[in-house]
Amino acid sequence: MSTLHTANKPGQAIALCLRAVARGDSVLLIEDAVYELLSPATRLKALPDGCSVYVMDIDARARGVEVLAPFEVINYDRFVSLCVGNEKVVSWF
Amino acid sequence: MKFALAVYGAPANSQAPQSALHFARALVAQGHEIVRLFFYQDGVNTATAIAWPPQDESNLSEQWQQFVQAHNLDAVVCIAAALRRGVVDQTEAERYQLPAHNLRKGYELSGLGQLLDGALMADRLITFGA
Numbered sequence: 001m002s003t004l005h006t007a008n009k010p011g012q013a014i015a016l017c018l019r020a021v022a023r024g025d026s027v028l029l030i031e032d033a034v035y036e037l038l039s040p041a042t043r044l045k046a047l048p049d050g051c052s053v054y055v056m057d058i059d060a061r062a063r064g065v066e067v068l069a070p071f072e073v074i075n076y077d078r079f080v081s082l083c084v085g086n087e088k089v090v091s092w093f
Numbered sequence: 094m095k096f097a098l099a100v101y102g103a104p105a106n107s108q109a110p111q112s113a114l115h116f117a118r119a120l121v122a123q124g125h126e127i128v129r130l131f132f133y134q135d136g137v138n139t140a141t142a143i144a145w146p147p148q149d150e151s152n153l154s155e156q157w158q159q160f161v162q163a164h165n166l167d168a169v170v171c172i173a174a175a176l177r178r179g180v181v182d183q184t185e186a187e188r189y190q191l192p193a194h195n196l197r198k199g200y201e202l203s204g205l206g207q208l209l210d211g212a213l214m215a216d217r218l219i220t221f222g223a
Contacts, residue, residue, distance in 0.1 A: 006219075008108070008109075008112075008221075008222055030112055031108045031112060032108075058115075059108075075119075076115045076116055076118070076119035077119050077122070077123065079116060079119065080116070080119045080120055080123055080125065081123075083096070083217050083219060084094055084125075084217075088217075089217050089218070089219055091219065091220035091221070091222055092222075093101070093220070093222020093223065
């Protein structure tokens with residue numbers, strides 16, 4: 001059973017989120033959470049197998065944060081699709 | 094698919110109401126059903142009728158109300174969170190003898206149980222934290 005985790009700020013919200021991420025889960029960074037990508041040592045690069053990290057495009061652009069592979073930029077339509085494609089959605093904030 | 098949305102942040106100090114509105118519009122565009130909107134904690138400020146942001150900023154409270162009314166949504170504002178922040182309807186204003194009421198049309202004051210009810214009714218509950 002896969003879960004979509006959303007995080008809306010860097011720091012503790014993401015740290016707690018990553019403790020809960022299991023194999024096959026997805027993580028979506030929205031709002032200020034996109035600043036996490038500015039950290040060279042971000043733990044987002046060491047997730048369990050089969051995990052994807054998505055980044056909300058308008059939030060990254062609004063903050064001047066560049067999104068590079070393996071992270072994927074998405075829009076709200078895709079956010080909805082991810083909610084449908086995962087059995088649970090957990091929000092960290 | 095059935096969705097319930099919870100909004101915990103206020104327009105003036107959080108991006109939550111804006112993100113939630115973007116998401117809600119995408120839901121409707123894809124043909125999904127929104128069975129419950131729940132405004133909680135500072136999110137209750139989204140439903141006040143007397144906040145007026147500067148003209149060169151978007152008026153999220155107004156945009157949310159238009160969306161709620163256009164799609165005839167079940168929009169619940171947590172009554173305990175709203176009362177302590179001065180967001181009240183006519184009934185509550187009379188009950189507590191307050192000098193005014195300011196809850197926008199289209200919203201209903203009710204208890205936290207409506208959030209649980211929304212979670213049970215919906216296939217997915219999406220929370221937009223402050």
